[in-house]
Amino acid sequence: NEKIGRTMPVLPATDETIARAAGALAAGGLVAFPTETVYGLGADARAANAVAKIFAAKERPQFNPLIVHVPDLETAEGLAEFGAEARALAAAFWPGPLTIVAPKRPDCGIADLVTAGLGTIALRVPAHPIARELLEKARLPIAAPSANRSGRISPTEAGHVAAELGDIPDVILDGGPCERGLESTVVSVVDDTPTLLRLGAVPRREIEAVLGHSIEIASEDAPIASPGQLERHYAPQTPVRLDATQVEPHEALLAFGPEVPEGAATTINLSAKGDLAEAATQLFAALRTLDESGARAIAVMPIPNEGLGEAINDRLRRAAQAR
Ligand code: TXA
Ligand code: MG
Numbered sequence: 001n002e003k004i005g006r007t008m009p010v011l012p013a014t015d016e017t018i019a020r021a022a023g024a025l026a027a028g029g030l031v032a033f034p035t036e037t038v039y040g041l042g043a044d045a046r047a048a049n050a051v052a053k054i055f056a057a058k059e060r061p062q063f064n065p066l067i068v069h070v071p072d073l074e075t076a077e078g079l080a081e082f083g084a085e086a087r088a089l090a091a092a093f094w095p096g097p098l099t100i101v102a103p104k105r106p107d108c109g110i111a112d113l114v115t116a117g118l119g120t121i122a123l124r125v126p127a128h129p130i131a132r133e134l135l136e137k138a139r140l141p142i143a144a145p146s147a148n149r150s151g152r153i154s155p156t157e158a159g160h161v162a163a164e165l166g167d168i169p170d171v172i173l174d175g176g177p178c179e180r181g182l183e184s185t186v187v188s189v190v191d192d193t194p195t196l197l198r199l200g201a202v203p204r205r206e207i208e209a210v211l212g213h214s215i216e217i218a219s220e221d222a223p224i225a226s227p228g229q230l231e232r233h234y235a236p237q238t239p240v241r242l243d244a245t246q247v248e249p250h251e252a253l254l255a256f257g258p259e260v261p262e263g264a265a266t267t268i269n270l271s272a273k274g275d276l277a278e279a280a281t282q283l284f285a286a287l288r289t290l291d292e293s294g295a296r297a298i299a300v301m302p303i304p305n306e307g308l309g310e311a312i313n314d315r316l317r318r319a320a321q322a323r
Contacts, residue, residue: 010158013130013173022137024170025050030057032147032161033134034175035126037097037184037201038154038284039161040069040144041169042134048111051143055113057168060150065116067099067124067184069142071135076100076123079108079141085211086189092210095127097180097201101188114143120190130175146183147172153234153291153319156181156284181281182311188218199311201280236291236298240320244299252295254286256303266293276308283312287319 011017013034021031028050031042041057043050045068055062070076073090080102082090089100104110104121115121126132135142146154147161147169155161158174165172185200187207194211195218196204208214238252246261247253253264257274260267268286270279290298300316303309 009167009169010162010172010174013175015133017171017173018130018133019137021134021171021173022139025134025138025140025142029170030054030168031134032155032158032165032169032172033131033144034128034158034173034178035069035097035131035144036128036178037126037180037182038156038178039147039158039172040067040131040142041147041161041165042069042142042144044138045110045114045141045143048113051111051113054143054145057165058145058148058150060145062113063116064150065118065122066114066143066145067122067186068110068114069124069126069131069135069144071132072125075141076125078105079110080104080121080123083189085194088210089187089189089194089207090125093202093206094125095132096125097127097182097184098207099124099184099186099198099200101186101190101197103190110141111143120188122186124184128175128179130173134173151235153236153284153287154183156281160285160288177281177285179281181283181285182308182315185311187215199314201308201311203307204310205307234287234315234318236287236319238291238295239297240316241297241299242316242320243302245301247299248297250296251299252290252293252297254290254298254300256301260301264299265295266290270303276304276306276312279303280308280312283315 043054099122101120101122148164156178161172180201182201185202186198188195247264253267255269270282
């Protein structure tokens with residue numbers, strides 16, 4: 001089971017390299033691939049040995065279950081029980097950046113390690129053409145967390161994956177920067193009351209519009225409901241200071257909007273025109289760049305807590321809490 005491209009796992013995604021990546025998955029290997037949200041580190045979700053390699057590569061605790069990526073709703077319904085609200089959400093947002101957690105079918109064939117022994121499974125139908133082609137060619141459910149070391153910032157470019165994981169993946173498919181830049185929104189439809197397990201690329205109000213009622217975020221002290229949210233997360237090495245309206249010369253500035261305080265060592269503006277979708281796309285790459293800038297701290301300007309701003313502020317809060 002030789003590694004494909006051992007020294008240079010980053011390959012531009014073409015029909016040929018995607019076919020190679022599909023072969024690597026079928027052989028029990030690991031493939032990093034772009035989705036519209038962030039890059040994923042994938043393995044055959046039915047193969048416990050392959051899935052175990054994901055946990056080892058990420059140094060991820062085994063109580064934290066993985067998302068299974070499938071080509072369509074029909075495949076998803078073969079793995080989990082979908083009620084009316086789950087179907088409505090799938091119809092509205094798939095393919096796209098929504099993950100649905102639903103009761104797992106006992107005979108679904110997914111390795112127990114993927115679901116951390118839970119009776120539920122997280123499913124997502126990605127929209128990215130490269131992810132879709134990989135699913136089509138591999139013809140297997142792909143378990144894939146974000147392709148970063150556990151607790152670090154999710155990768156939105158192939159180079160980030162290489163920096164996080166080196167040559168651990170058999171292949172890193174390069175599809176350029178991710179369009180959304182924030183992980184999928186995770187919704188649990190396990191019982192009668194859908195809950196938000198993770199804020200993400202689909203804003204809360206869009207989900208509420210489909211459900212026809214409001215949806216709450218699962219409380220952080222309900223660990224079984226959302227194990228991933230307990231993890232130390234989105235952690236740059238550099239301390240992060242939120243709601244900065246002024247900046248010190250030793251600080252790097254993560255700016256937002258047209259009016260930016262002067263005097264920072266380095267400044268990256270997430271969106272000079274104050275556009276939240278643009279800011280989401282830039283966020284993780286900007287945090288990585290500022291983290292590597294040598295500044296003593298990263299000061300972050302306030303970002304409106306509406307629409308995608310809710311998920312952006314969630315990630316920034318975790319980044320600031322990390323130390
Ligand atoms: O955008 C995304 O969702 C990316 C791309 C690659 O698809 N994937 C991703 O995976 O962010 P990961 O593993 O970094 O985050 C998955 C989240 C974690 O918070 C995990 O705890 C939660 O989904 N999760 C997975 N299965 C679950 C389950 N059965 N019940 C509750 N939460 C679950
Ligand atoms: Mg992750």
